[in-house]
Amino acid sequence: MCRGPAVIDLPRHNANFCAEHLQQLCRRQVTKAIDDFEMLVPGDRALVAVSGGKDSLAVWDMLLELGYDADGLYVGLGIGDYSDDSGRYAEAFADERGRRLLTVDLRGEHGYDVPTASVATRRVPCSACGLSKRHLFDRAAVDGGYTVLVTGHNLDDEAAVLLGNTLRWDVDSLARQLPSLPARMGMPRKVKPLIRLTERETAAWCIVRGIDYQVEECPMAAGNRHLGYKETLNGLEAASPGAKAAFYLGFLDRMAPVLAERAADQVIGLSSCVRCGAATTSDADEPVCAFCRLVEVASAHEPVPVGMVVGRRARQARR
Amino acid sequence: MCRGPAVIDLPRHNANFCAEHLQQLCRRQVTKAIDDFEMLVPGDRALVAVSGGKDSLAVWDMLLELGYDADGLYVGLGIGDYSDDSGRYAEAFADERGRRLLTVDLRGEHGYDVPTASVATRRVPCSACGLSKRHLFDRAAVDGGYTVLVTGHNLDDEAAVLLGNTLRWDVDSLARQLPSLPARMGMPRKVKPLIRLTERETAAWCIVRGIDYQVEECPMAAGNRHLGYKETLNGLEAASPGAKAAFYLGFLDRMAPVLAERAADQVIGLSSCVRCGAATTSDADEPVCAFCRLVEVASAHEPVPVGMVVGRRARQARR
Numbered sequence: 001m002c003r004g005p006a007v008i009d010l011p012r013h014n015a016n017f018c019a020e021h022l023q024q025l026c027r028r029q030v031t032k033a034i035d036d037f038e039m040l041v042p043g044d045r046a047l048v049a050v051s052g053g054k055d056s057l058a059v060w061d062m063l064l065e066l067g068y069d070a071d072g073l074y075v076g077l078g079i080g081d082y083s084d085d086s087g088r089y090a091e092a093f094a095d096e097r098g099r100r101l102l103t104v105d106l107r108g109e110h111g112y113d114v115p116t117a118s119v120a121t122r123r124v125p126c127s128a129c130g131l132s133k134r135h136l137f138d139r140a141a142v143d144g145g146y147t148v149l150v151t152g153h154n155l156d157d158e159a160a161v162l163l164g165n166t167l168r169w170d171v172d173s174l175a176r177q178l179p180s181l182p183a184r185m186g187m188p189r190k191v192k193p194l195i196r197l198t199e200r201e202t203a204a205w206c207i208v209r210g211i212d213y214q215v216e217e218c219p220m221a222a223g224n225r226h227l228g229y230k231e232t233l234n235g236l237e238a239a240s241p242g243a244k245a246a247f248y249l250g251f252l253d254r255m256a257p258v259l260a261e262r263a264a265d266q267v268i269g270l271s272s273c274v275r276c277g278a279a280t281t282s283d284a285d286e287p288v289c290a291f292c293r294l295v296e297v298a299s300a301h302e303p304v305p306v307g308m309v310v311g312r313r314a315r316q317a318r319r
Numbered sequence: 320m321c322r323g324p325a326v327i328d329l330p331r332h333n334a335n336f337c338a339e340h341l342q343q344l345c346r347r348q349v350t351k352a353i354d355d356f357e358m359l360v361p362g363d364r365a366l367v368a369v370s371g372g373k374d375s376l377a378v379w380d381m382l383l384e385l386g387y388d389a390d391g392l393y394v395g396l397g398i399g400d401y402s403d404d405s406g407r408y409a410e411a412f413a414d415e416r417g418r419r420l421l422t423v424d425l426r427g428e429h430g431y432d433v434p435t436a437s438v439a440t441r442r443v444p445c446s447a448c449g450l451s452k453r454h455l456f457d458r459a460a461v462d463g464g465y466t467v468l469v470t471g472h473n474l475d476d477e478a479a480v481l482l483g484n485t486l487r488w489d490v491d492s493l494a495r496q497l498p499s500l501p502a503r504m505g506m507p508r509k510v511k512p513l514i515r516l517t518e519r520e521t522a523a524w525c526i527v528r529g530i531d532y533q534v535e536e537c538p539m540a541a542g543n544r545h546l547g548y549k550e551t552l553n554g555l556e557a558a559s560p561g562a563k564a565a566f567y568l569g570f571l572d573r574m575a576p577v578l579a580e581r582a583a584d585q586v587i588g589l590s591s592c593v594r595c596g597a598a599t600t601s602d603a604d605e606p607v608c609a610f611c612r613l614v615e616v617a618s619a620h621e622p623v624p625v626g627m628v629v630g631r632r633a634r635q636a637r638r
Contacts, residue, residue, distance in 0.1 A: 167566045168565060168569060169570050171574060232554065232555060235551060236486065236547075247486045247487075254488045258490065258577065258581055
């Protein structure tokens with residue numbers, strides 16, 4: 001791109017990038033995503049869901065740099081040292097930028113952690129983790145008066161979710177897989193400004209910006225289907241640079257509109273959880289949301305150490 | 320399945336199959352495909368597009384065994400020894416069953432072959448090959464008074480084409496990717512009875528039925544995208560048996576109906592080629608179909624030996 005020393009080669013863009021040009025590329029792609037999908041407007045109060053990893057710290061950093069009002073939210077999932085370290089990266093970033101970091105501790109406030117929830121529900125840890133985070137993100141955003149919830153999902157994440165939804169032709173999930181979802185009953189607007197950047201690019205952003213982040217993958221996630229889909233897409237990308245972006249962005253461009261017509265006919269009725277007030281699709285007389293049901297089961301279970309769940313998953317993977 | 324000696328293990332069905340049970344499985348899946356998509360009706364005169372490979376010979380054999388009136392059509396593509404051998408397998412099968420095998424020789428009747436067409440058009444050989452075959456299959460079926468054209472596309476083929484169309488979100492191609500297409504202007508009804516069988520299953524069918532077939536892959540196809548997609552799907556299938564069938568059959572079940580509504584609004588106008596009368600999407604005053612344009616360019620080019628195209632593709636693949 002220029003005579004500056006290259007920090008990253010990007011076959012998709014058929015060029016090497018120096019630190020300055022990489023930042024330009026990232027800013028341009030994030031601005032384009034925000035504009036194309038009307039993610040943020042002046043006056044928004046944004047809450048960024050922060051894991052302590054590269055993506056969530058990068059998106060928080062970029063939004064602040066672009067002049068948005070953005071605080072962070074960290075949920076302590078109780079995944080041993082991994083969670084402790086992740087929380088410290090989130091705090092360090094917030095302190096440096098002088099921004100507020102809200103925190104929720106699953107064990108301290110709701111009486112369970114992800115490994116325990118996994119064993120108590122007999123489901124993969126990622127299932128309980130995702131459910132918990134979605135609920136707590138929504139609640140914190142609404143309680144804190146934020147107008148929009150921001151997550152750091154990047155192109156690799158979204159393409160992998162899309163591949164999973166497509167391989168199953170889960171048409172309802174496909175119709176909902178949009179980078180900007182409007183607010184509805186008890187849920188804030190939700191946006192994903194990093195959809196046009198890969199995880200190599202967000203990692204490079206953090207490196208050139210001097211942001212320390214959790215570089216480990218979550219030990220609970222090893223061997224999960226989502227990571228398998230990422231590998232599959234990386235294979236396709238290696239054979240044909242640009243294939244991953246074409247897959248995800250092509251979906252938004254050409255398939256999502258077809259599904260939107262269909263989705264408009266099928267608005268799902270929501271009711272309020274009798275325990276916490278959150279929106280739920282339950283149609284029981286006294287509806288209880290999935291999060292409150294998870295809390296009930298998981299908090300009644302004796303604490304399970306992280307290593308037990310990791311070991312079990314490693315044994316399953318070997319079979 | 321029984322005490323008979325196993326000839327094939329099928330993880331998707333979680334069982335090993337003896338020769339007799341394998342044939343039962345194949346007959347059941349083909350009958351289901353024919354019924355589900357109204358592929359064939361009593362009184363149909365079927366023309367099977369026969370390459371000399373396992374799939375086309377298997378589908379011809381199954382249709383005859385199920386009592387359908389089915390002749391074959393072999394197109395000599397001029398791909399050196401590969402084509403000569405393939406033609407002999409097709410003839411031997413026809414002779415054994417006492418059925419008629421129509422033949423078309425590209426070089427003899429149209430003045431070109433696939434390697435030459437590839438060089439003359441500067442496109443991959445599979446492009447000229449597919450275009451030639453589609454045109455000649457349609458013409459032979461209509462000229463011969465056949466009511467339906469049968470091809471041996473199996474689950475692996477269709478899933479790979481689907482993956483390619485999906486990765487590009489080629490919505491028009493997705494809408495047309497159906498196992499049974501009605502007749503329209505100058506084109507016969509087209510059906511794919513093997514969509515519920517994998518290539519391992521059709522190969523096993525040929526083996527237990529004593530059918531000799533061309534076991535080599537086409538030398539022109541090596542390294543093409545379609546084979547890459549097959550490999551990708553085989554990786555997904557290995558990680559999760561049944562994933563390939565769920566992908567393709569789930570598409571037919573849940574996505575194709577959504578696209579059909581859309582396709583109904585977009586009927587493409589066809590006109591007749593001024594040279595051969597075939598249907599064409601060309602909207603010129605004197606429309607010439609893609610086949611006649613190919614014949615014009617390829618027959619004017621001096622013959623190109625197979626090895627030259629294979630060698631060029633091998634060099635490209637190494638890059």
